[in-house]
Amino acid sequence: MITLHTWTTPNGRKPLILLEELAVPYDIVPVNIGKDEQFRPEFLKLSPNNKIPAILDDEAEGGPLSLFESGAILTYLADKYGRFLAPSGAARWQATQWLHWQIGGLGPMLGQLGFFAKQDDAFALERFVKEADRLLTVLDTQLAGAQYVAGDDYTIADIACYTWIIAAGERLKDTLGDRLDKPDLQRWLALVGARPAVRKGMAWKPRGV
Template sequence: MLTLHTWTTPNGRKIPIMLEELGLEYDILAVDIGKGEQFTPEFLAMSPNNKIPALEHVDADGNKLTIFESGAILQYLAEKTGQLLPAAGPARYQVLEWLHWQIGGLGPMFGQLGFFALRSEEKSPLAIDRFVEEADRLMGVMDKQLSKHPYIAGAQYSIADIACYPWAVAARDKLKPAVGDKLADKPHLNRWLDMIGARPAVQRGMALPKVD
């Protein structure tokens, strides 16, 4: 049995997309980070860094494994099912390259941009300019890669696309007041956004968890 603890953030929606793509049965529990539910002892026992998502997997023998960090969960599910991550060879490491690129760059930089430009009451022009510039650079990296390949890591849809997509959507929608029209001159990234966004499993995953 799989139980996903998550919230309605870009990182939080990666795993619902993955589970929907795989067609696995799972339960989903909302962790309202606005109410501090990520700091409860029960959640910290699963995710000591107090960040969503976290996944619990209880196998047929009753053995329980808990995993935190979205990238680790994506890789775990891909390896358990043999889907969306090549088993070996150059294609595997191309997917892992772009997965780690998202974890180390795209997510943190977009997250900092959202904080300094939109959520923080005290505005720091230097910080905002720095993160707008970096967000534009990272979107340019994606656009260049997608000018050569249909998907982020090459010819096949993979966990790299799943990792990047919710953050690219955030740049297009929630971060638009900060990034302005910088996405408009990136046709390959926009093509990819439309293509990934048309996948039924992605649409279902992006609507989870359902909250009032």
């Protein structure tokens, strides 16, 4: 059984969506980052970086396995169940490069933009708006020539990018203005967002929240 320790952030929703796509049994342990639950000693054992998400697979090959970092978790689950990431060849590396692009670029830049949008720092805000727009243009250009982020097939790269773009649309619409209204980006958002597993993963909230 997979136990997912997570919260309602873009990174926290990534493995939740994938587990729904895989239709495998799993449990959720909410980690309320607003109450600093990610700093509890029991969570530190799973995630030395004190960040969600983290998983524990008590049926992993070789014995129970815990993993942190959303990209590692997505790759592990995709490989374990043989879906949403090609086992080898060019298709695998196309998806992997876009997954790492999201982890190293799109996510951090949108996260920083969210921070500086609340600060009185016009220079920093302009810098991160420009970089966010550049990254959104990169993604839109890629999607102009492909149905999904890494090509013709839906992969973990789509899941990784989708949660962050949706969060940007919800939280940064006033800051980004029409920069999210790129045609192929919007086409892809509608395509991915229509998937039942994506809808369920995006709608999850812990009780009482």
